[in-house]
Amino acid sequence: MSIATTLHDKVTRLCISGILRCLRTATTTGSHLANSFSTSNMNLEMLRYYWALSDGIEEIANTVVQTPRRLTTAITYEEVERNGEITGSINAGATMMAQARTLNPTIFVVLEPNSTSHSQPNHLVAWILSEAFYILLSARRSYKQLNKYEWFNQKITLLEQALRNEALHDILLTPSGRKRPNSAVLRAASKARVPVYQTAIEVYDLLEGIERGQEEAILSCLSQTLVANLEYWQRLELSTALEAANALSMTTKMPVHLSFPIETGRPVAIVGPYEVFWQYSIPQRSREQLDRTELWSRQIATSIGVRLSDSRADVVVCYNKKVVSLFECKYFESGSSLPQAVLDASVQIVRYSCDLHPESDPQAIQLISQSCIIVANRGNYSELLDQSNPANHTFDKRFIYFSDIDGLSNNQLLHWSESLHTNCSTSSFALEA
Structure with missing residues (x-):
């Protein structure tokens, strides 16, 4: 099996399993259940x-x-009386009674075949x-x-x-x-x-x-409908949103409420005070708040004729309507694309954080530290999951969570959700957010 095929299968199953976990009865306790659901709760x-x-x-x-x-007809038999002719199989008993009743020896009760679509x-x-x-x-x-x-x-x-x-x-x-x-x-x-x-x-x-509540049937149904028309990069984004919601559910012991229908630009899931968005619109800063690189880039795009619009973060988590975490997802099938994908994701998260907090570098830095980069395959790069590790906060390092499809499958976002919930539970962080 090729690398691309393996990634396709992984991200598709991750997307569907994320929905299944949201539908499980014990989402409120964050426990793992068998392959069946309670229809009264899903x-x-x-x-x-x-x-x-x-x-x-x-x-x-x-x-x-x-x-x-191609809709076939069925043969039904109708019991009728015929005088002097036999048009179907004879009902002997009914015929004798009819002849005795009418004193007519030429009456026959027969079962006539009829074609009907009522099959x-x-x-x-x-x-x-x-x-x-x-x-x-x-x-x-x-x-x-x-x-x-x-x-x-x-x-x-x-x-x-x-x-x-x-x-x-x-x-x-x-x-x-x-x-x-x-x-x-x-x-x-x-x-x-x-x-x-x-x-x-x-x-x-x-x-x-x-x-x-058979998991196999639900998997089959969702694979034909919900994810069938999504590109693989979209499946990775949706998977990330669902796994973030499940991680928050396991941390807060609150149920996941899936939105319907699942679409971009609105909450995919709600967990208590948390809302998880897929493709969240972020207004850009004014020209006066841009650095030289950003300003020149915007001027070049404008000269070509590209209309400026709001940025769209792949996945955003809000706490009490305030953005507290960003996710940037990068899907690729070639290992050589990994370094550039990480660089692009890093630039995007920094830009989104500055757009959300143009007047406050501390708040932008805090938002970055609660954000995450998800890639298709992290290769030889190590996961970044422990914010408390001093090695991740040196002079030339700025902490951000980093994982891949395998990490999402293994519930590695629990490290992120526990830290985020701890910070959001403190009044100082809630006020800053």
Whole structure:
């Protein structure tokens, strides 16, 4: 397995596991649990939302819209009376009673075969599409910001088009068609050879696994939806935000409250008085507060035609609405990129700190000391985790936390969270922040 592939797998699993840890029942105590969750305590609404966005549901909807003939019909038998002709299998007992009742020896009660789309496999398809559709509608009503995403509206439109299929529409009009599929429906669908029904079984099993709190099902769902469209550098940033929230939870013994939907520019998670932001906007200093290097850099960018805007820190932690920690994340797949990545991250954190505290060097220095640089792979560089170590505070050194993907996976941010919480708990630091 190549280095790039290994990093892809690591950062993806770290991102998903960060969400899982936030959803665990014992987040309040910071303990590690087995691979199962309590559905009464985890955010089932959020997980059902991501299930409704899963690849399987989109595949079923596309099949119904583009090739509706793949929905097979079933044969049912209707008992009718016929005079002088036999159009189906004879019901002997019913025929004798009908002939005795009418004194007509040419009347026969037969079972006539009829083709119908009200089959059990189609019931499963209709219920899945309907359930996903109403989950997304409910999410849109509750979270208005979802309306600004074109991909979200396209999902709802696709499901709406699929539910206009006459066969599925007729099924959902019946009381039995709106009920959750039972074991008989699932058995019938599993025996069907048509691919759309096999996909429907997989999607239904995924939903049941999520509702039972199976970690494997939740992992599968989130990998298809939440992280599927994120670049790997974005996954590292989101992983860092989630691991920071989990570390604060373990330190403060407070639960992690995930925001929904997870997006940039707003708190990803809230832990007591702490808010963890992903892609936090930081206003830049005025021209008079810039040093020569920064001023010239801004002038060069302006001469090229680049419009100036607020800076964006990868991850920011706020305490009582005040920024108390910055994270700069650098993802790369070549070891030779590590030194430059660290230099770039160092420059950015210093600039962000000065932007936040342009009038106070002590406050900017304090913010830097509570901040962290996260890289994809730290190589031969040592982690910096112990702020109390005098070796990290020499004349030519300024302390900052430093770790990588492996460090995040091993809960190394606990050193950072314990120190941060201690400082934030003191009135002097809270006032300075």
